[in-house]
Amino acid sequence: MIVITGISSLVTNDASLERGKLGIINNAALVVGDDNKIAWTGEEINLPSEFVGTAINVDGRAVIPGFVDSHTHLVFGGDRSGEFEARMSGKPYSAGGIRTTMAATRSASDESLAINAHRLAKEALNTGTTTLEVKSGYGLSVNDEARSLKVAGQVTTETTFLGAHVVPPESAIDEYVDLVCGEMLKQCAPNAKWIDVFCDHGAFDVDHARAILSAGAQAGLGLRIHANQLQHGDGVQLGVELGAASCDHCTHLNGKDISALADTNGRTVATLLPTAELCTRSKFPDARRLIDAGVSVALASDCNPGSSYTTSMPLVISLAVLNMNMTCDEAVWSATAGGAAALRRSDIGNLAAGSHADFAVLNSRSHIHLAYRPGVKLVDAVFARGQLAAGSLR
Numbered sequence: 001m002i003v004i005t006g007i008s009s010l011v012t013n014d015a016s017l018e019r020g021k022l023g024i025i026n027n028a029a030l031v032v033g034d035d036n037k038i039a040w041t042g043e044e045i046n047l048p049s050e051f052v053g054t055a056i057n058v059d060g061r062a063v064i065p066g067f068v069d070s071h072t073h074l075v076f077g078g079d080r081s082g083e084f085e086a087r088m089s090g091k092p093y094s095a096g097g098i099r100t101t102m103a104a105t106r107s108a109s110d111e112s113l114a115i116n117a118h119r120l121a122k123e124a125l126n127t128g129t130t131t132l133e134v135k136s137g138y139g140l141s142v143n144d145e146a147r148s149l150k151v152a153g154q155v156t157t158e159t160t161f162l163g164a165h166v167v168p169p170e171s172a173i174d175e176y177v178d179l180v181c182g183e184m185l186k187q188c189a190p191n192a193k194w195i196d197v198f199c200d201h202g203a204f205d206v207d208h209a210r211a212i213l214s215a216g217a218q219a220g221l222g223l224r225i226h227a228n229q230l231q232h233g234d235g236v237q238l239g240v241e242l243g244a245a246s247c248d249h250c251t252h253l254n255g256k257d258i259s260a261l262a263d264t265n266g267r268t269v270a271t272l273l274p275t276a277e278l279c280t281r282s283k284f285p286d287a288r289r290l291i292d293a294g295v296s297v298a299l300a301s302d303c304n305p306g307s308s309y310t311t312s313m314p315l316v317i318s319l320a321v322l323n324m325n326m327t328c329d330e331a332v333w334s335a336t337a338g339g340a341a342a343l344r345r346s347d348i349g350n351l352a353a354g355s356h357a358d359f360a361v362l363n364s365r366s367h368i369h370l371a372y373r374p375g376v377k378l379v380d381a382v383f384a385r386g387q388l389a390a391g392s393l394r
């Protein structure tokens with residue numbers, strides 16, 4: 001059992017407390033049970049007597065749920081710093097750069113792919129991320145996608161088959177879609193929980209995306225879609241129609257797309273990835289429009305070597321507030337409970353009794369500093385499944 005006291009502000013995301021969406025408790029304490037789940041939260045003054053005297057005092061710091069980063073591409077070889085420099089010198093981003101990483105991934109050993117994925121997962125943990133979704137999508141052959149998913153499974157249980165990232169250069173699109181829906185899906189499904197498609201200009205059109213997601217659903221996988229990132233299209237409509245857990249990017253939406261998402265009542269989440277816009281110097285989506293319409297919004301890093309090479313959820317939060325018209329409370333909710341909703345999980349992304357004891361201790365008195373102090377190291381310590389997993393409380 002672990003008892004944490006001296007919490008200036010505890011974000012629980014527990015709506016049943018009737019303390020706003022974040023369920024904030026001031027002057028709080030938190031108890032982790034022997035099952036590594038949250039056993040008790042409340043005002044420290046009400047801490048039950050059996051817990052008194054065994055506590056770790058965090059001395060007036062804020063505690064928030066660990067971040068749930070529901071969209072990453074951590075399994076890849078090489079990097080694309082050269083392409084980044086070219087783009088920053090005036091060349092526009094297109095989906096084709098994925099093929100550069102495909103070549104580096106195919107030539108990398110399983111071991112080097114795993115070392116890189118573990119390195120990035122640790123980097124994410126150090127900034128407060130306790131759950132990651134990880135996609136394949138840089139192998140683009142049956143064998144390379146299957147081994148990418150095995151590597152993904154070493155860092156998370158939230159694994160996603162993204163064979164339909166782009167068409168590899170050796171294939172024609174129709175033949176490749178057949179492969180993804182057939183043998184590739186068959187080899188990948190045992191190590192995947194989700195299937196995803198990059199439905200956009202330069203990748204897959206809506207008919208191909210429908211075929212791929214339908215095949216994935218038949219194989220028992222949950223659905224996700226990269227939609228409406230580079231231009232307006234029917235990807236979001238397709239995601240809603242097929243009951244996807246999340247439509248990701250959502251940079252170019254019209255009113256119809258927004259009402260379709262809102263009408264799902266949170267069943268299909270819009271996952272916004274502001275570091276992708278930041279790193280490609282693109283226009284940010286307007287989260288305000290989505291939230292005001294009643295859409296459930298998640299925030300994620302899209303960590304990948306081409307268009308968003310960061311694992312920092314604090315950076316994502318500050319961009320969402322400063323560039324996407326979210327409030328600080330909304331951004332913190334979307335990076336925690338919102339990410340959990342995008343993975344259809346209620347046992348993470350919140351600190352209600354019974355949820356996993358995944359939380360971050362900040363070096364500030366309030367979660368507002370996550371947006372207010374962009375680029376600053378704000379996470380002192382991270383507990384994952386009840387254990388101190390990164391940083392320290394000294």
Ligand SMILES: [Zn+2]
Nearest residue numbers: 071073226302
């Ligand atoms: Zn992505």
